[in-house]
Amino acid sequence: MMRRGVLLIGNPGDRYKADEYCKGVFADLKRYKEFFLSMQGGAWDEDEICSLPIYTSSNEVRKALRWLDSMEYSIVVFSGHGGSLGRQTILALSEDCEDVISETEFVKVGRTVILDCCRAPFGKEEVQIKKASRPVFDSWSGITREMARSMYDEAIRQCVGQAVVLYSCSHGQFSEDISGVGGVYSTELLDIAENWCGVTILTVGEAHEMVVNNFENRPDVLQRPQIRKPRMIGARTYPFALGL
Numbered sequence: 001m002m003r004r005g006v007l008l009i010g011n012p013g014d015r016y017k018a019d020e021y022c023k024g025v026f027a028d029l030k031r032y033k034e035f036f037l038s039m040q041g042g043a044w045d046e047d048e049i050c051s052l053p054i055y056t057s058s059n060e061v062r063k064a065l066r067w068l069d070s071m072e073y074s075i076v077v078f079s080g081h082g083g084s085l086g087r088q089t090i091l092a093l094s095e096d097c098e099d100v101i102s103e104t105e106f107v108k109v110g111r112t113v114i115l116d117c118c119r120a121p122f123g124k125e126e127v128q129i130k131k132a133s134r135p136v137f138d139s140w141s142g143i144t145r146e147m148a149r150s151m152y153d154e155a156i157r158q159c160v161g162q163a164v165v166l167y168s169c170s171h172g173q174f175s176e177d178i179s180g181v182g183g184v185y186s187t188e189l190l191d192i193a194e195n196w197c198g199v200t201i202l203t204v205g206e207a208h209e210m211v212v213n214n215f216e217n218r219p220d221v222l223q224r225p226q227i228r229k230p231r232m233i234g235a236r237t238y239p240f241a242l243g244l
Contacts, residue, residue: 002153005071006036006049007064009056011080011092020081023179025054028079028116028186035190036075039148040242056093058101065105073156073238074111079183082117084171089119107228109163112204112238116168116183118175143244155201155239162230164237166208169223176223185225188214193241205229205237 012025033049035041050064068074081092089103106113168175168185176184188211196202208227215221229237 001149002156003070003072004042004044004048005068005074006033006044007061007068007074007076008032008049008051009061009076009078009080009091009093010052010054011056011094011097012054013081013092013097014095022080022177022183024177024182024187025079027180027182029077031182031190032077032079032114032186035193038194039143039145040194040196040244042152042239042242043145043149055095058093058099061093061101062105068111069108072110074108075114076106076111077114077116078106079116079186082115082119082175083122084119085122087171089115089117089167089171090122091115091117103165107163107165109161111163112240113163113165114186114189115165116175116186118173119167119169119171120174121172148242148244151201151242152239155203155236159236159238162232162235162237163228164204164230165228166204167226167228170226173223176221184221184223185211196241196243198243200243201239202241202243203237204240207240 008029010025010029012022013020015021029051033051036044036049050067052060052064078091081097083090090100091103093099093101103115168183178184181187189207192207192210193202205227208225212225215224
């Protein structure tokens with residue numbers, strides 16, 4: 001059995017500042033976990049998913065990343081406040097957004113990173129990086145969790161040497177949040193995945209591109225998602241949803 005791990009991180013911001021607080025973060029984290037546990041999401045096990053507390057620290061994130069480093073394949077999801085410092089996307093972890101970490105610490109071969117956060121400048125030149133729901137079905141169409149997991153594992157094995165990052169918006173842009181629903185990007189991404197019924201496995205790259213295309217036809221959505229992936233001819237990115 002393939003060793004896998006998922007890390008879920010969120011920061012809705014200061015709960016006492018109505019203009020800043022993003023309640024959709026809680027919906028995102030709950031929904032991502034439910035999706036990964038489902039057969040369509042790859043039939044991950046509970047002990048393969050680490051949900052860090054809201055307002056975690058960079059030290060705790062790095063500790064969890066060391067656990068992920070022992071896995072053959074892993075996924076990191078961040079939902080919440082972020083920004084940019086130069087070309088790097090910076091994720092805010094503490095309630096006051098002072099404890100931050102760079103996306104560069106997440107990117108690794110054998111991993112997909114999903115960042116649903118703003119990528120506009122932080123507005124603080126002094127910011128420094130400290131060194132150091134939907135129903136989950138147990139079966140459908142005669143497919144067991146073991147079969148779904150095996151299909152997902154095999155798709156991962158066909159994606160050697162990749163590091164993929166999904167960004168909810170372009171550099172310099174803001175990501176939007178809908179309270180009680182989730183981030184606009186994550187909501188669209190999971191809607192597509194949960195409704196996938198194609199004969200092939202939906203990859204993270206394909207799911208992301210579908211979000212991009214859907215957003216282009218929606219004048220109410222201002223953010224334009226981006227993806228970082230290998231320039232490999234004939235390659236497929238990691239699996240995201242099974243068409244069961």
